[in-house]
Amino acid sequence: MALIPKPWPWTTFKVALVEFHGPIMHGGRVGELVRALNALAHQPRVRTVVMDIDSPGGSATLAEQLHRAVARLNRTKPVVAYVSNVALSGGYLVACAARRIVAPPTALVGSIGVIIARPVVRELLERVGIRIFVSRAGEHKDMMQPWRDVTPEEEEKLAALRDEYYQWFIQRVAQARSLPVEQVRTYATGEFFTAARAHEMGLVDDLGDLEMALDMACEMGRTPREILTVRPRRPLLERLLSPAGSALAEVLFRELESRLHLRVEM
Numbered sequence: 001m002a003l004i005p006k007p008w009p010w011t012t013f014k015v016a017l018v019e020f021h022g023p024i025m026h027g028g029r030v031g032e033l034v035r036a037l038n039a040l041a042h043q044p045r046v047r048t049v050v051m052d053i054d055s056p057g058g059s060a061t062l063a064e065q066l067h068r069a070v071a072r073l074n075r076t077k078p079v080v081a082y083v084s085n086v087a088l089s090g091g092y093l094v095a096c097a098a099r100r101i102v103a104p105p106t107a108l109v110g111s112i113g114v115i116i117a118r119p120v121v122r123e124l125l126e127r128v129g130i131r132i133f134v135s136r137a138g139e140h141k142d143m144m145q146p147w148r149d150v151t152p153e154e155e156e157k158l159a160a161l162r163d164e165y166y167q168w169f170i171q172r173v174a175q176a177r178s179l180p181v182e183q184v185r186t187y188a189t190g191e192f193f194t195a196a197r198a199h200e201m202g203l204v205d206d207l208g209d210l211e212m213a214l215d216m217a218c219e220m221g222r223t224p225r226e227i228l229t230v231r232p233r234r235p236l237l238e239r240l241l242s243p244a245g246s247a248l249a250e251v252l253f254r255e256l257e258s259r260l261h262l263r264v265e266m
Contacts, residue, residue: 014223016040016049018068019231024058024090028212029232030066036230037069041076046228047221049079050213057089057111060165066090067172071098074248078220081215083107083204088192090266092203093169096176099220100205102213103195109203112173113190114165114266116158119146119192169266179203 016035022032037217040046051070057063073079081087081098088111095101095109103109125132125147132147134186141152150158166188174184179202205214207252218225 003060012165012220014045014047014226014228015217016043016228017052017214017229018047018049019052019229020091021052021054021084023056024062024066024094026059026062028132030059030062030174032183032232034069035063037073041073042231044100047076047160047223048074048077048217050210051079051081051095052210053081053087053091053095054085055088055091055094056092057091057266060090060114060169063266064092066094067097070094078217080213080217080220082208082210083109083195083232084210086192087114089113093266094173096173099158099218101203102206102208103204104199104209105194105199105207107195109195109198110187110190110192112169112184114162114169116165118144118158120149122148129186132184141180165266173203175200 013078018033018040020033022029033095037049040049070079072083079098081101083095083101083103083105085093086108087101087103088108092109092111108186116138133144134147136142137239140154140157142148143157168187170181170184173179173188174181183202183241187203191201193201195204195207199207206216214225
């Protein structure tokens with residue numbers, strides 16, 4: 001099933017409303033969302049795009065993919081980011097790729113920072129009597145594996161990797177928001193702010209609701225208010241479960257994934 005329905009010949013869509021809800025995680029909807037954004041760039045009936053964002057962030061790599069997809073679309077068609085609830089960390093990075101960021105005063109934005117997490121299950125394996133045989137070529141080849149502790153040298157390497165992601169995040173926000181890097185660095189403590197406060201800090205452009213964001217997009221594209229809603233298909237498991245059950249399944253899947261693999265989140 002296509003993400004973007006083909007309109008009837010006599011129908012003209014003007015503004016695409018793209019739904020981006022939930023964590024940025026592997027096995028989620030990021031791939032479908034990127035494909036939808038790429039398709040919108042070549043959809044002649046769409047003049048402007050509003051991104052309805054409600055995301056706490058997640059995978060740094062996937063957040064960058066979404067950021068690039070929005071930025072690429074924004075070069076040809078104006079994109080307005082609307083924060084319906086939260087745009088934190090990677091979610092805020094995606095919003096930064098838009099031409100304008102609109103949010104109600106009580107929405108939460110920011111959380112500019114990076115987390116690197118590596119589970120350690122050595123004691124658990126010992127407790128249940130499981131031993132791991134490892135044959136490696138390369139001193140740090142098994143650095144990411146959870147069956148042993150991290151060495152002091154590896155801690156330094158992971159810290160360097162974390163700092164590289166962190167500096168990249170700050171640079172991206174500074175460039176997108178036209179703010180001095182050092183100013184953004186003072187915001188990059190990992191904390192989040194109400195949109196009202198973020199507006200004063202230069203992290204949000206306008207305080208308002210979805211109607212305001214749609215009006216702004218129509219004005220940018222000089223188009224009547226005709227809306228095409230685009231939302232990624234839910235994974236099969238979510239479609240089979242109730243709304244409450246699907247939300248719980250998503251949280252449990254993400255928690256399980258985070259405990260079994262090294263992850264870099266923003």
